[in-house]
Amino acid sequence: MSLSRRSFLTLLSAAAAMAGQGAYAMPMFKGEDRPFSKDWLRAEAARRAKSPYSPMPQVPQSWRDLSYDQYKSIWFNSQKGLWTGEARPFQVDFFHPGLYFPRPVEISIVEGGRARVLGFDLSLFDKTDKFPDLPVDDTMGYSGFRLRSELRKAGIFEEFAVFQGASYFRAIGTGQSYGLSARGLTLSTGEADGEEFPDFTHFWMEAPEPGDKTMRVHALLDSPSVTGAYHFEITPGAATRMQVTATLFPRVELGHVGIAPLTSMFLFDETNRSRFDDFRPAVHDSDGLLIWNGAGELLWRPLANPARLQVSSFVDEGPRGFGLMQRTRRAEDFADLEAHYHKRPSLWITPGENWGKGSVTLVEIPSDREIYDNMVAYWRPREPLPAGTAHEMSYEMAWGGEPPRPRDVAGVLNTRMGKGFDQEKNVVTIDFDDHPAFAEDLEGITRFVSVNRGTVSKPILQRNPGTGGVRLAFSFDPGEAPAVEMRAQLTRDGRSLTEVWLYRWTA
Numbered sequence: 001m002s003l004s005r006r007s008f009l010t011l012l013s014a015a016a017a018m019a020g021q022g023a024y025a026m027p028m029f030k031g032e033d034r035p036f037s038k039d040w041l042r043a044e045a046a047r048r049a050k051s052p053y054s055p056m057p058q059v060p061q062s063w064r065d066l067s068y069d070q071y072k073s074i075w076f077n078s079q080k081g082l083w084t085g086e087a088r089p090f091q092v093d094f095f096h097p098g099l100y101f102p103r104p105v106e107i108s109i110v111e112g113g114r115a116r117v118l119g120f121d122l123s124l125f126d127k128t129d130k131f132p133d134l135p136v137d138d139t140m141g142y143s144g145f146r147l148r149s150e151l152r153k154a155g156i157f158e159e160f161a162v163f164q165g166a167s168y169f170r171a172i173g174t175g176q177s178y179g180l181s182a183r184g185l186t187l188s189t190g191e192a193d194g195e196e197f198p199d200f201t202h203f204w205m206e207a208p209e210p211g212d213k214t215m216r217v218h219a220l221l222d223s224p225s226v227t228g229a230y231h232f233e234i235t236p237g238a239a240t241r242m243q244v245t246a247t248l249f250p251r252v253e254l255g256h257v258g259i260a261p262l263t264s265m266f267l268f269d270e271t272n273r274s275r276f277d278d279f280r281p282a283v284h285d286s287d288g289l290l291i292w293n294g295a296g297e298l299l300w301r302p303l304a305n306p307a308r309l310q311v312s313s314f315v316d317e318g319p320r321g322f323g324l325m326q327r328t329r330r331a332e333d334f335a336d337l338e339a340h341y342h343k344r345p346s347l348w349i350t351p352g353e354n355w356g357k358g359s360v361t362l363v364e365i366p367s368d369r370e371i372y373d374n375m376v377a378y379w380r381p382r383e384p385l386p387a388g389t390a391h392e393m394s395y396e397m398a399w400g401g402e403p404p405r406p407r408d409v410a411g412v413l414n415t416r417m418g419k420g421f422d423q424e425k426n427v428v429t430i431d432f433d434d435h436p437a438f439a440e441d442l443e444g445i446t447r448f449v450s451v452n453r454g455t456v457s458k459p460i461l462q463r464n465p466g467t468g469g470v471r472l473a474f475s476f477d478p479g480e481a482p483a484v485e486m487r488a489q490l491t492r493d494g495r496s497l498t499e500v501w502l503y504r505w506t507a
Contacts, residue, residue, distance in 0.1 A: 025080040027109065028119040036108070036115035036204055038231060041218055042247050045229040046390065049249035053224040056103040056201050057139045062132070063098035071099040074127040078157075081148070082109070083207070090149050090208045090215045091157045094118075094142040095164055096125060104141025105200060110218075111207045118142070145203070147215055149236050160236040166197045167221055168263070171240040172345050173400030179264065179285035179344030180324055181373065182397065184221050184230055184246070186258030189376050190311050190363040198223035200230070226250045226257075239400025245352075247392045254385040258361065258378030260349045260395050262324045266303040267370045269328070270416040271503075275305075280335045283370050285344045286324040289377055290499075291360050292406050294318035300412045300499040303375055306364050306506050310483075313359040313380070314502075322360045323348035324377055325402055327413065339370075348403040349379075352394030357382040410435035410490075410498045413467055417505070425457075425475040430488055430501050434469040437497045442470065446491045449474050453481035461490070482507050 058064065074096060078084070082092035097104045108115040120140040144164025148157040151174045161171040167184030187196040198221050206216040214235045221228035226248055233243040244260075264286040268276045276283075284303070291299040293316045301312070303324075325346040328334070334341040358381040367374035385391050405411070413431040420427040432438075437445070447459040449472070459474040470490075478484045488501040 025121070025124055027082055028121045029109075029116040030119040031117050033114040033116045035113060036110050036218075037113065038218070038229070041204070041220065041229040041231075042390075045220060045227040045247065046249050048220075048222065049227040049251050049388075053222065053251065055222075056105070056199070058102045059097045059104060059139050059141075060135050060137060062134050063140075064102045066098045066132075068099065070131060073130040074125050076146075077124060077126045078148070080124045081157075084157075087210050088208050089210065089212050090147060092205065093146040093148065093159075094124065095144045095146070096122075097141065097143040101143035101165060103199070104139070104143055106202045107142055107145065108202070108204045109207055110204050115204055145205075147234065147236075149215075151236060160240050161215075161234055161242075163200065163203065163217070163219075167200045167219075171234070171236075171242065171397075171399040173239045174237060175343070176345045176400070177340045177343040179326065179341075180347055181263045182347065183258075183261045183263060184219070185226070185228065185248070186261040186376065186378055187223065187225055187254065188256045189258055189261070189361075189378070190309060190365075191256060196223055196225055198226060198228070221246075221248075225252050226254060237400075239398045242397040242399070243352075243394070244397060245392070245394045247390055248385065249390055250385050250387045252387050256380065257385055258376075258380055259355070259393060260397070261376060261378035262347055262349070263373045264303075264324050264375040264377075265367075265370060265373050266305055266364075266375050267367060268305060269302075270414065270418075271302060272305055272417070274418060282328060282334050282341070283336070283339075284326075284328075284341065285373075286326050286346070286375060287328055288325050288412070289322065289360070289362050290325050290348075290402070291316075291322045292320040293360075294320065296320075296407065297496070298407050298409055298411075298499045299502055301362065301502045302412075302415045303362075304364055304504065304506070305374065306366055308366060308506070310364050310504065310506065312362040312364070312504060314362070315359045317357045318354045319351060319358075319360060319379065320406065321348060321350045321403065322377065322379070323398075323403070324375065327402070327411075345399045346402055348398045350396040350398070350403075351379075352396065355379060355381070355393065407496075409496055410438070410469060412499055412501055413469060415501070415503065420475060426477070426505075427473065427475050428486070428503075429471055429473045431464055431467050431471050432469045432490065432498050433467070435497060437492060438463070438470050440492075444492055445497065447472060448487075448489045448491060450487045451476055452485040454478040454484055459488070476505075478505065478507065 147161040163169040170181040200219040202220040204218040217232040219230040267283040269282040289301040363376040365374040410432040456476045464471040484505040490498040
């Protein structure tokens with residue numbers, strides 16, 4: 001998928017802002033209704049896995065050749081959305097294909113255990129005179145959809161989730177702005193031979209009943225290497241929660257598979273500010289990877305925009321949770337009155353069962369512009385997934401703020417790096433949130449700092465009146481090392497007082 005994050009967000013905003021007025025339109029169906037169930041979808045995914053991969057057909061060439069301006073000149077009229085005008089708690093808008101989305105998806109509506117396929121209806125869209133007269137044939141379909149509900153005010157349906165492009169989807173908590181994305185699956189991310197992008201090719205949406213709090217969506221995933229049956233139970237709110245169950249059927253052995261993958265953008269903050277000539281102090285959708293590992297430790301890894309592709313693996317067994325967080329929440333920390341980075345959601349993954357041995361993997365891709373998603377995090381099982389077998393897993397996704405603290409330890413508020421006053425030493429400062437243990441004498445706190453290469457100074461611990469917590473500071477000399485792995489933590493009498501801070505410094 002070649003769509004940049006800025007282009008995607010621009011299109012979403014334009015579609016929402018330009019939705020015109022119009023009468024409610026009844027959905028246009030095609031074909032006969034058919035039985036649908038979760039068991040049927042799993043069986044269908046298993047059946048397809050036994051046959052060679054066959055991609056969805058492409059829409060006509062003229063749709064694929066749309067310019068960016070032409071693509072923006074047509075948008076869905078939300079007044080004609082699915083279930084608009086009905087006493088249902090959710091409404092659905094649809095996206096047209098073309099340009100970045102050459103292959104449509106098939107969308108069906110499920111009621112009473114029966115599913116009917118939606119036909120493409122161009123009359124549901126408004127357009128300007130810049131949009132050309134294009135053909136609509138049997139290959140046409142929608143490229144995705146947007147879910148809306150009454151989040152803050154009765155009668156006002158606001159969007160909270162979008163599914164569009166490959167296996168990408170995204171959501172927000174009430175009052176937030178779109179930021180990071182998730183995917184159904186990743187294959188060979190960061191590998192030299194390239195990454196494979198599976199697609200959600202078919203969706204089934206269960207028609208909600210009055211009073212329902214949860215929207216249920218099912219999806220068929222397909223790619224040359226694997227098929228999958230996915231089930232989403234989506235509940236919007238201050239944090240939009242998704243209960244996800246997935247069953248994978250590999251066509252070939254999957255040696256590098258990513259479960260519950262997250263995709264975000266990190267350009268710069270106080271760790272690498274000197275590399276960017278920008279009026280803003282920070283630019284990112286997420287600023288750190290948080291892991292609650294099987295041993296019960298809370299690990300915090302600030303994100304980095306490296307000069308070269310780097311992959312970090314946090315080996316674990318039975319992870320309790322992980323996610324990409326946006327901890328920076330003050331508007332003035334970004335000084336960007338348009339992007340609203342301080343309103344971007346964090347996304348926390350909670351496994352529904354023991355995922356066994358593997359690693360939380362972080363892929364950091366060099367980037368010089370904020371329009372690209374360059375951060376990927378996912379769970380990678382240690383053992384490959386054999387072909388011809390079924391693999392089921394479940395997890396919860398919470399799109400909003402940070403998850404409730406699973407341990408009573410101080411979190412990392414900020415990390416800063418740069419030269420000291422002598423312009424020679426490399427200085428690191430780590431600000432920790434306030435904690436009752438810090439009310440006691442700081443001298444009784446053990447300051448643990450280690451590096452795998454080079455040397456590090458004796459760490460200094462001070463109270464920080466600006467945050468109300470404490471700051472741990474040290475300098476290091478990497479010598480000739482191109483990269484240095486760092487670890488820091490505060491303890492008292494062997495008991496952890498803080499998250500474990502981890503970082504990979506690169507020359």
